[in-house]
Amino acid sequence: MLKIEHAYWLIALFLAGAALLNLRQRRWSHAAFWGVLAALIAGGKLVLEASDAHHPLPAQLAGVGVIALAALSPRMTRGHLVERDESEREADARRLGHRLFGPALLIPLVTLVVALFGAYFVVGGVHLFGKTRMTLTGLALSCVVALVAALWVTRARPAAGLAEGRRLLDTLGWAALLPLTLAALGGVFAATGVGTAVADLVRMLIPVDSALACVIAFGLGMVLFTVIMGNAFAAFPVLMAGIGIPLLIQLHGANPAILGALGMVTGYCGTLFTPMAANFNIVPVALLELPNQNDVIRAQWKTGALLLVVNLALMYFLIFRF
Amino acid sequence: MTVLLHWLPLLGVLVVIAGFALRFNPVPVVVAAGIVSGLAAGKPIGDILALLGNSFVSERALLLFVLTLPAIGVLERAGLREHVRNWIATLRGLTFSRLLIVYLATRQILAMLGLYDVAGHAQTVRPLLAPMAEGAVEKRGKPLDTKERNDVRAFSAATDNIGRFFGEDVFIALGAVLLIQGFYAQHGIELEPLRIALWALPTAVAAFIIHAIRTVLFGRRLARSGRNGAADQASD
Numbered sequence: 001m002l003k004i005e006h007a008y009w010l011i012a013l014f015l016a017g018a019a020l021l022n023l024r025q026r027r028w029s030h031a032a033f034w035g036v037l038a039a040l041i042a043g044g045k046l047v048l049e050a051s052d053a054h055h056p057l058p059a060q061l062a063g064v065g066v067i068a069l070a071a072l073s074p075r076m077t078r079g080h081l082v083e084r085d086e087s088e089r090e091a092d093a094r095r096l097g098h099r100l101f102g103p104a105l106l107i108p109l110v111t112l113v114v115a116l117f118g119a120y121f122v123v124g125g126v127h128l129f130g131k132t133r134m135t136l137t138g139l140a141l142s143c144v145v146a147l148v149a150a151l152w153v154t155r156a157r158p159a160a161g162l163a164e165g166r167r168l169l170d171t172l173g174w175a176a177l178l179p180l181t182l183a184a185l186g187g188v189f190a191a192t193g194v195g196t197a198v199a200d201l202v203r204m205l206i207p208v209d210s211a212l213a214c215v216i217a218f219g220l221g222m223v224l225f226t227v228i229m230g231n232a233f234a235a236f237p238v239l240m241a242g243i244g245i246p247l248l249i250q251l252h253g254a255n256p257a258i259l260g261a262l263g264m265v266t267g268y269c270g271t272l273f274t275p276m277a278a279n280f281n282i283v284p285v286a287l288l289e290l291p292n293q294n295d296v297i298r299a300q301w302k303t304g305a306l307l308l309v310v311n312l313a314l315m316y317f318l319i320f321r322f
Numbered sequence: 323m324t325v326l327l328h329w330l331p332l333l334g335v336l337v338v339i340a341g342f343a344l345r346f347n348p349v350p351v352v353v354a355a356g357i358v359s360g361l362a363a364g365k366p367i368g369d370i371l372a373l374l375g376n377s378f379v380s381e382r383a384l385l386l387f388v389l390t391l392p393a394i395g396v397l398e399r400a401g402l403r404e405h406v407r408n409w410i411a412t413l414r415g416l417t418f419s420r421l422l423i424v425y426l427a428t429r430q431i432l433a434m435l436g437l438y439d440v441a442g443h444a445q446t447v448r449p450l451l452a453p454m455a456e457g458a459v460e461k462r463g464k465p466l467d468t469k470e471r472n473d474v475r476a477f478s479a480a481t482d483n484i485g486r487f488f489g490e491d492v493f494i495a496l497g498a499v500l501l502i503q504g505f506y507a508q509h510g511i512e513l514e515p516l517r518i519a520l521w522a523l524p525t526a527v528a529a530f531i532i533h534a535i536r537t538v539l540f541g542r543r544l545a546r547s548g549r550n551g552a553a554d555q556a557s558d
Contacts, residue, residue: 011386067374093401098405139445156400165388187377189362228339258513
């Protein structure tokens, strides 16, 4: 059975390969960075199982690994790695034409098939795909299928897969890591009571008798907290417990279903403003080789701001009416 | 003393804000913020390390996108991006705005069905959407300058984000809606997931309309700069 754990092994393998290539070229920091990350991904399950059994040592070692990665990050300069000549690429493009699309489209297509029909693939009474995170397992599988197809179509040597993958990985550099580090920060913030402190702060600042003030404080609080945490899911329980349930639902009689739905999407507007939402706003900057870290945010903040106004209006006019 | 302990963990938030404002490398800033708020909450260093390590590895699915890189890299080496641009140039009816609006709608609908990992910055934006968008703009007859090229790429990434976020919220079986339902259930309010998801629909529609309009305006600006550029060249 294919499980999400296999995908993690595959990631660790790829990262270790990238570390090895960097080691051979004496790019020590890059080699160490990808090497430590590979170890963390490969040992992830072990760490979590040990923690469940109340053995803190593996998790503490992982924590040390995270700190080592943070120390190495500033050294992960985005030195441009040698790419193939543009004229050679252009010539290949003319020769291969639409055949190049096939492997690229296999990634979304195979993922789609596994996501929709993965549960029905049964061989000899055994499910081919594990139930948890089936779409992501499908994504990992689709990447392997696409790589094989890409090597076949372009007649490249298998080693090219690792070499080209590593070129893109080094282009990403520390940006690849930021989403994980931020998720870790979210865990620490939640465990140290940062959320309740923020909610208390908001409640101290507004006149709670005014329904409008509560709506605005709730909406802007969702945005602010999402901007700080980089994730609306982290903001939701905090603001709901601090403002949503006691003030809007219990005091002013808001409809919980509408408040929940609109509160969450208001938080999503905040995701469009913040570098903390790294996998959406910083990773693409690196992937698209944009010059400024905030280029993607600059392209989308106006949509987010207009949508925020729409959401606050919808909230005020709908939650007290149904 | 207890009052102080209640507010002290907010120092971690301050570290994040200051670090981003001063444009330090974000990774050490974020890790430092975690350590600061852990210390401020009075946790021993061993607990902080374990908390950091546990939270980090339990989110390792966030790194799955790197698996797309070998396949995409091999195709790029064989000229995928060049081919996409050349091909788009031959499609007469496909403008920049039409391309991005169709992508936005497709992304929203796929996300509403729970298929939000089907597309993404590594899977579709870098290899396909961004080169397509560049090719579509260049049909105006003048090549993109560096700034315009960056703007077009950033806008493509933004479109992917907006399509994903404001489609996902309507999907009932996973993520946002279940989080909302679960939270209410813990607080004694029982709701049907479908009732929550439906109320996210107006926002999904508003997001589509707002971003589609912005796309059309941006497309026009690019086309106009192309015409002016062509006129400049003619008068030279």
